Amino acid sequence: MIPSNENELTHAVLDRLTGASDPRFVQVMSSLIQHLHAFVREVDLTPDEWMKSIQFLTAVGQTCDDKRQEFILLSDTLGVSMMVVMLQQARAAMGGGEQAAATESNELATQATVQGPFYWEGAPEHALGANIAEGVVGEPTYYSGRITNTAGQPLAGALLDIWSGDGDGFYDMQIAGASMAARGRIRTDHEGRYRFWSIRPTFYPVPVDGPVGRMLDGMGRHPNRPGHIHMMVSAARHVPLTTHLFVAGSPYLDSDAVFGVRPSLIVDFQPHPAGSAPDGSTVATPFWSAQYDFVLEPSAA
């Protein structure tokens, strides 16, 4: 079929998928082709704009290296990453929903958010109550809470894989030659309880010296993320959860550059004077405490 106009062109491209063997690939590419064509038609994209788009995408690809992923940053700042996170959790909830109903579920699973570019596999496992940010710049914070499932059952031996930037907004990975800092893995006790010390994270900008920074600039957008600490929470026979806790009162909570904020993840950090801490230790400086209970969805399988 030789297309004679724009609508026929879209059909001609779709028709060219009839030889594909993977039905899911056909489904994804068909939808992509239709939306891509509809976009170009809708805005009546000019050859100059098309060439600028080609150059932009090329620059995004060429900004990527083993430390930086500018296409993930593009996906993050256009809300696509967060969309994938929301869809994934909705699917998991539907899958686990049948089982949850059988166990008289009465709680919703903790909401997920984006993983971001700073996860570093293999953080050290610490004893319950340890300080995972020894020597890191920032105000000491005592984190504690419980991990249960949607049926309210405490999850003993559940794993919290934790990471954050320091009190100035920098991750260890962003500092040349740095080793792991403000990262650690903690397991819950037999009642599903966890506790550890780290610092209180602050807001920071996503990298703006590449093409995505220029895009944000053109959009009139700031590049900042509100203060947050990352957690990957997992337990046997439960859907793993990747999420953050956000610091209540942090700037940019209502305009996170990557759209990761969910109101249910905003935590009040309580200020404390120097002295006795909730775990019985003595702290020489003022410190904070943050309390949060995580809820995991039982897995469908």
Added chain:
Amino acid sequence: MIPSNENELTHAVLDRLTGASDPRFVQVMSSLIQHLHAFVREVDLTPDEWMKSIQFLTAVGQTCDDKRQEFILLSDTLGVSMMVVMLQQARAAMGGGEQAAATESNELATQATVQGPFYWEGAPEHALGANIAEGVVGEPTYYSGRITNTAGQPLAGALLDIWSGDGDGFYDMQIAGASMAARGRIRTDHEGRYRFWSIRPTFYPVPVDGPVGRMLDGMGRHPNRPGHIHMMVSAARHVPLTTHLFVAGSPYLDSDAVFGVRPSLIVDFQPHPAGSAPDGSTVATPFWSAQYDFVLEPSAA
């Protein structure tokens, strides 16, 4: 605004454009964001598929260098480049249409098609009737015709900028260290007539050793383009035209890998025995002739 579901997320991303100063940028990005989000929702894109998409786009960017533009190839093979060409010509026809009506237009402009990656600015200007493919592999072909505008007026001194692959399907640019071959510029005479010798182009594959090749493979598509010769046709006070002439009977006319074929651009190449040519010269081998009349749209300005 903090979005609590997928639809609100799309609105939150769109709301973040209120600080942009360029209304056209806002229009383009709004449409892009809506279609991108709709695509992800529609196919319920999984985190694995998202990561594969990120890796694919990164590889496309990193395959580009000063000689190769894999994002243009991606755009070409998804029909996006041809869509932009069709939209551009439709706009030009609307702009020129008013003027054409005033001059009692009765012809349609020649249809445009993709420029492709092998245009090389600054091809040598040849005398009318010259051979622009001296020493190039392929069967000799005599090309001739007229250039007029949509009102039927002949365009004297109009420029034809011509390029093609050789008779084996290779462009000069694809051969390391090669100089210009099968390229040339020819101007029409006072009656708007042109004539030149070149070779009869053959079909060839687009580059398949990169990520776009893998995509075509997954789609079950062949990578071939039917035989064609490229022309950029221009004249003062007329809309420039970038097009091809396709060789009637060439394989892949109905399945061009970049969707560039338009029936009005398919030309019968007439076979001739060795001997007298239409321009009065004598040819020592069998040869072909191709005749095509180009029609340009008067420009709106």
